[in-house]
Amino acid sequence: MKGLIKFAEGLLKGDLKKTVDSRIQEFKEMGSRPGSDIFKELCFCILTANYSAEGGIRIQNEIGDGFLTLPEKELSNRLKELGHRFPNARARYIVEARRHKDSIKQKVESSDDEREMREWLVENVAGLGFKEASHFMRNVGFDNLAIIDFHIIDILVKYNIIKRPKTLTRNKYLEIEAVLKDIAKKLDISLAELDLYLWCAETGKILK
Numbered sequence: 311m312k313g314l315i316k317f318a319e320g321l322l323k324g325d326l327k328k329t330v331d332s333r334i335q336e337f338k339e340m341g342s343r344p345g346s347d348i349f350k351e352l353c354f355c356i357l358t359a360n361y362s363a364e365g366g367i368r369i370q371n372e373i374g375d376g377f378l379t380l381p382e383k384e385l386s387n388r389l390k391e392l393g394h395r396f397p398n399a400r401a402r403y404i405v406e407a408r409r410h411k412d413s414i415k416q417k418v419e420s421s422d423d424e425r426e427m428r429e430w431l432v433e434n435v436a437g438l439g440f441k442e443a444s445h446f447m448r449n450v451g452f453d454n455l456a457i458i459d460f461h462i463i464d465i466l467v468k469y470n471i472i473k474r475p476k477t478l479t480r481n482k483y484l485e486i487e488a489v490l491k492d493i494a495k496k497l498d499i500s501l502a503e504l505d506l507y508l509w510c511a512e513t514g515k516i517l518k
Contacts, residue, residue, distance in 0.1 A: 311469070314465070314471060317511070326510060329510075334500075341419075344415075346411075348450055352407060352446050353373075354518075355446040356442065357400055359437060359438075359439065364517065365394065373388055376388065382401050386398050399437070407436070424454055431447075441458055454500060454501050455487070455502075457509075458486050463486070465508050465512055471489060487501075
């Protein structure tokens with residue numbers, strides 16, 4: 311772990327810090343926006359599952375308010391036109407999720423238990439696993455949950471902190487999240503900040 315801590319300390323002292331701080335502030339502002347904007351951010355996270363963040367951002371920008379209004383078939387056709395790998399399933403998940411739009415906004419505004427809210431999202435919103443639910447919550451201002459994808463796992467394996475898991479079960483996710491939380495604590499930053507630093511170090515990009 312010491313090797314990764316030293317590497318991350320270097321990132322915190324570099325030019326990347328200003329970009330990370332700015333993006334974290336954008337996430338916090340998103341959490342106070344109207345429920346329609348928060349729902350569209352949820353749709354982005356549904357789209358990115360087994361897809362790419364770049365593709366999700368592009369499609370989110372193209373469809374916009376259509377996430378709120380388009381019938382399932384039309385939404386599926388738009389997703390297909392825009393190149394999503396799973397247009398039918400994602401359209402179905404988004405249309406089903408609309409019934410939770412108001413309750414999600416309320417939970418974002420009032421939740422004081424991040425893990426409890428994540429569990430609720432995974433149980434009630436089809437298409438969201440732990441990673442996607444954590445991603446959504448980070449993007450609307452929660453900062454103490456880990457977004458564990460193969461980029462993050464690659465880094466932890468590289469520094470011999472974990473062994474590469476065959477599957478990312480709920481228990482394995484929470485186990486790796488605890489490791490990341492320990493690293494963030496040693497660096498005196500949030501898990502949201504740590505994710506951005508490590509993701510950028512691995513990919514060369516900061517998206518959302």
